[in-house]
Every structure is written in structure tokens, then in C-alpha cells.
Amino acid sequence: MKEIYLDNSATTKVLEEVARAVFDTMTLHFGNPSSLHRKGIEAEKIMQEARENIAKALGASPKEIYFTSGGTESNNWAVKGAAYARRRKGNHLITTAIEHPSVLETFAALEREGFSVTYLQVDREGFIDLNQLKEALTPETILVSIMYVNNEVGTIEPIQGAAQIIKASSNALFHVDAVQAFAKIPLVSKLEGIDLLSLSGHKIYGPKGIGALFVRDKVSIAPLLHGGGQETGQRSGTENLPGIAGFGKAAKICIDNLEKWHSQMVQLKERLMKGILDNIPDTVLNGPVSGAPHILNISFLGTRGEILLHALESKNIYVSTGSACSSHKSGNSHVLKAMGKSEEEQDGAIRFSLSPFLSMEDIDYTIEVLADEVREIRKLMRR
Numbered sequence: 001m002k003e004i005y006l007d008n009s010a011t012t013k014v015l016e017e018v019a020r021a022v023f024d025t026m027t028l029h030f031g032n033p034s035s036l037h038r039k040g041i042e043a044e045k046i047m048q049e050a051r052e053n054i055a056k057a058l059g060a061s062p063k064e065i066y067f068t069s070g071g072t073e074s075n076n077w078a079v080k081g082a083a084y085a086r087r088r089k090g091n092h093l094i095t096t097a098i099e100h101p102s103v104l105e106t107f108a109a110l111e112r113e114g115f116s117v118t119y120l121q122v123d124r125e126g127f128i129d130l131n132q133l134k135e136a137l138t139p140e141t142i143l144v145s146i147m148y149v150n151n152e153v154g155t156i157e158p159i160q161g162a163a164q165i166i167k168a169s170s171n172a173l174f175h176v177d178a179v180q181a182f183a184k185i186p187l188v189s190k191l192e193g194i195d196l197l198s199l200s201g202h203k204i205y206g207p208k209g210i211g212a213l214f215v216r217d218k219v220s221i222a223p224l225l226h227g228g229g230q231e232t233g234q235r236s237g238t239e240n241l242p243g244i245a246g247f248g249k250a251a252k253i254c255i256d257n258l259e260k261w262h263s264q265m266v267q268l269k270e271r272l273m274k275g276i277l278d279n280i281p282d283t284v285l286n287g288p289v290s291g292a293p294h295i296l297n298i299s300f301l302g303t304r305g306e307i308l309l310h311a312l313e314s315k316n317i318y319v320s321t322g323s324a325c326s327s328h329k330s331g332n333s334h335v336l337k338a339m340g341k342s343e344e345e346q347d348g349a350i351r352f353s354l355s356p357f358l359s360m361e362d363i364d365y366t367i368e369v370l371a372d373e374v375r376e377i378r379k380l381m382r383r
């Protein structure tokens with residue numbers, strides 16, 4: 001039976017061209033970029049090309065791109081690195097209530113170290129309020145961290161507006177977790193007003209365990225990893241060359257196809273959203289109608305997300321109940337809770353995350369299966 005993969009915000013299938021680049025760096029160009037001989041120089045060249053591809057995709061300079069082990073490390077490094085580097089300038093940090101755990105838990109760790117954190121609240125669609133941001137900024141504020149696209153509901157936050165407010169009324173650094181935005185939606189031109197930006201390879205058809213942090217030129221943050229001085233001394237450790245080569249290749253392919261894939265996903269999402277909301281009773285959209293094109297979150301009232309997930313799995317359709325990284329934990333989503341969703345809405349929530357490699361037939365089949373499974377689960381749960 002055909003598999004329909006609707007969990008692309010958890011991770012994506014690696015493109016064949018990307019896998020080939022990874023294979024070649026493992027078997028042919030396997031040198032250490034720090035080695036002085038030809039094999040090292042060859043590896044260094046591959047790394048430089050990947051750095052250029054990612055920089056170009058962001059409108060940044062290659063020297064502003066630092067490779068990391070993924071989105072989690074990039075977020076940890078940006079937030080802790082900025083807080084530690086600026087601790088003498090102030091003690092106050094700002095983030096939002098709906099960040100990914102790799103941001104929220106890092107702020108919680110900093111709170112335990114004595115920093116004070118303001119958590120911006122969101123409305124029913126998951127948007128932050130720029131007036132609340134303005135009011136939260138104080139002369140003590142050294143860092144603001146806001147995600148670009150929410151991984152559970154697809155809300156695109158007003159990053160440009162936030163950057164303008166932060167830069168006009170404070171000296172704080174601005175960090176953006178762009179893991180779900182990069183190469184999926186067009187970003188703020190030249191990352192204007194953004195000092196730090198996190199990326200991850202496996203969300204864009206690249207390998208797992210590779211990511212990057214954009215650090216604006218002349219912005220200084222404290223390194224977290226000390227050692228051999230790789231990445232100009234900012235992030236030590238022998239570089240993950242296969243990951244880097246794959247990430248660079250994936251970024252180039254995604255950016256070259258951004259417009260086309262974006263419009264394909266908009267159409268797929270619209271069909272899925274309308275198909276569910278119009279044909280299955282007691283369903284509620286979580287997030288804005290026009291959020292990111294690859295993320296759709298819907299509550300099927302009177303069901304439990306986890307039961308529905310497994311019912312769909314039995315038909316080879318793969319979805320998520322929320323953020324994959326936290327879905328092993330018990331309890332409901334902190335994002336839906338922050339959006340003021342009821343317990344019933346939280347319990348029955350399913351996240352569908354799309355790729356341009358799905359067909360309209362896949363979507364129609366999914367809607368059909370969903371209608372049947374939801375009816376069955378509701379019957380069982382009423383007993």
C-alpha cells in the first residue's frame with residue numbers, strides 16, 4: 001500500500017541528489033577540513049560551497065554562517081551565547097509562550113541561573129502582539145527571541161515588525177528560530193534587523209544532525225563548545241562534512257524551487273483544509289487560515305489525537321499530534337494551550353505537514369480515510 005507522509009515538520013525525506021552529496025563526502029572527499037594536505041583542502045572547498053549556498057539563500061555573507069548539529073544546538077547557542085556575552089549590560093530576556101522546547105527550555109535554564117524572562121502571550125491564532133513586545137522592552141533587555149513559523153500550527157509571526165520595534169527602542173539582540181520557515185517561505189529581505197537566526201537541515205530534505213546559526217557580522221556571542229577552534233573559534237569540533245554538504249545542496253535545491261513548491265503546497269493545504277472542514281463535522285482549525293503553506297493543525301472534537309494518529313497509521317498515512325520532538329511526552333500541547341484552545345480542542349488535535357511531493361490524490365484519499373476513522377472513533381468514545 002502506498003505511504004502518505006504528512007509529517008514533514010517532524011522531519012523530511014532526504015532528496016536523492018542530497019543523499020548522493022552525502023555519500024560522496026563519506027566515501028570520496030572524506031578529508032578533515034582542518035588538514036593541510038590536498039584531502040583537507042578538498043573538504044574545506046566543499047564546506048565553503050555549502051556555506052555560500054546557505055548564505056545566499058538568506059541574503060547573508062558566508063562568514064556569518066556557523067555550522068552546528070541542528071536547530072536545537074543553534075537555538076541553545078544563540079540564546080545562551082547572547083545572554084552570557086551581554087550579562088553585564090542587563091538581566092532581562094524576552095521570548096514567546098509558543099516557542100519550540102529547544103528555546104523554551106533554554107530560557108528556563110537561564111531563569112534558574114538568575115536571568116529574568118518575559119514570555120509574550122499569543123492570540124487565538126497564535127500571533128504575538130507587537131504592542132506587548134514594545135511594552136516588555138526595558139533598558140535591561142539584552143535579548144529577544146521569536147520564532148518565525150510555529151511548528152505546531154504554522155502561524156507566521158510578524159518578524160519584520162518585531163525587528164523594527166526592537167531596533168528602534170532597545171539595544172537588545174534579536175534571535176529568530178527559522179527552522180520551520182527557512183526555504184519554505186520568503187524571509188525578511190537580507191534578514192534586516194535580525195542578529196541571530198537558527199536553521200536545521202532535516203526540515204528541508206537534508207540530513208539530520210546538521211544545522212546552522214546565522215550570526216550577524218560584528219555581533220558577538222559566547223561560544224558554548226570549546227576545543228580545536230573550528231568555525232573561527234566560535235564552535236569547536238571537527239565539522240560534520242557529509243551533513244554540511246547535504247545541507248548546502250538541500251538549501252540550494254529548496255531555494256531554487258521556493259516559488260514553485262510554495263504554490264504547490266498552498267494548493268495542497270487548501271484542499272486538505274477545505275476537505276476536512278467542509279466534510280467532517282465538529283472540526284476546528286487551529287492557527288490562521290493563511291499560515292505557512294506546509295503546516296495545518298485541526299481538532300477533531302470528540303476524538304483523541306493519538307488514537308486518530310494510529311488509526312491513520314494503519315492506513316499508511318503518517319501525521320503528528322503536535323511537535324514530534326515533544327509528542328512522546330504526556331500532556332497536551334503548550335502551543336494550543338497558549339492559544340486558549342479548550343481541553344477538547346487540545347485532545348483532538350492533529351498536525352498535517354506537507355511537502356510538494358504529495359499529489360492531490362494523496363490529499364483526497366487522506367480526507368476519505370479521515371472521515372471514516374473519525375466516525376468510528378467517535379462511536380467508540382461515546383460508549
Ligand SMILES: Cc1ncc(COP(=O)(O)O)c(C=O)c1O
Binds near residue numbers: 070177
Ligand atoms: C521550530 C523548531 N525549532 C527547532 C527545532 C529543533 O531542530 P532539530 O531537530 O534540528 O534539533 C524544531 C524541530 O522540530 C522546530 O520545529
